[in-house]
Amino acid sequence: MTSTPPRQDHETLWDLIKDIKFGMLTHRHGDGSLQSHPLTTQNQSIDENSTLYFFISKKGEMASSLGHDANVNVAYADTSDDNYVSIAGKATLSDDQATTERLFNTFTKAWFPGGVNDPDLQLVEVKITHAEYWNAKDSKVTQLFKMAKSAVTGDRPKDMSEHKEVPVS
Template identity: 30%
Template sequence: MATKFLGKLKDSPFVMIGLTGSHQHSEPMTAQVDDDLPNTLFFFAGQDNRLAAGGEAMAQFVGKGHDFFACLSGIVTPDNDRTQIDKLWNNHVEAWFPAGKDDPNLTLLRFDIDSAELWETDISVSGRVKMLFGGTIRADESSSHAVVDSVG
């Protein structure tokens, strides 16, 4: 299921993420995925972003088709490794940082995932018919759920 999650995330890379001890709301961020680091998400942000201080964090994800959900727990740390920045840089990021990779406000945040809960909702044909007519959907008609210590 973790592999499916990464595929869904690549299709729609938006998550809500926040530091758990900060008492601030989560915010939408665009996750960057490095296939060589499957338990890690990256975010380009401004140095003044509320996540830039780093710390324990939680992120929530909803798949593009509302058929996959994830709640991720881990640690955010600044990771301004130029090699990683070069590897993940793209046109979407450049739109937010017109001065490019040398923008003085740019920081790359690394989110190392410690644990995750993943839900896939793949309602069967009979379940869809029941939804149309107000029937009760049985658990075996609706979804799967997984708890993992790491996403890899």
């Protein structure tokens, strides 16, 4: 694996997720089960360290779980354009005040009324270790035509989307 993905892969990942309001962050619960939570990605772009940022409650179960098992997945879905992204990473509970101040915004204040110094505010950094995406290349009409043709011919649809794995370390 390379230490960073090619710049184009970074840009494609960001282009696919930047307009999706929520990512579903999946973590391991204390009882061993997997649980997902909708969280807003706070980034303005994917930085050179391949890190995504989220805000959570320090008092919530997720903060406790992430402290015990840092392995997470963040899934993004843009069903209107048939684009999907799955990101595996390592989550860290961070006390980086400069990053918190840089990322904090009006919408975050709705959940943390004390602002950047709210005692319940916790920054989560997810260092991307692997990403995978499915990016539809055709219009919905073309996709439906290909599926209908496949139903008639019995052949699997071809070239429905670009699928790529983006290893990151």
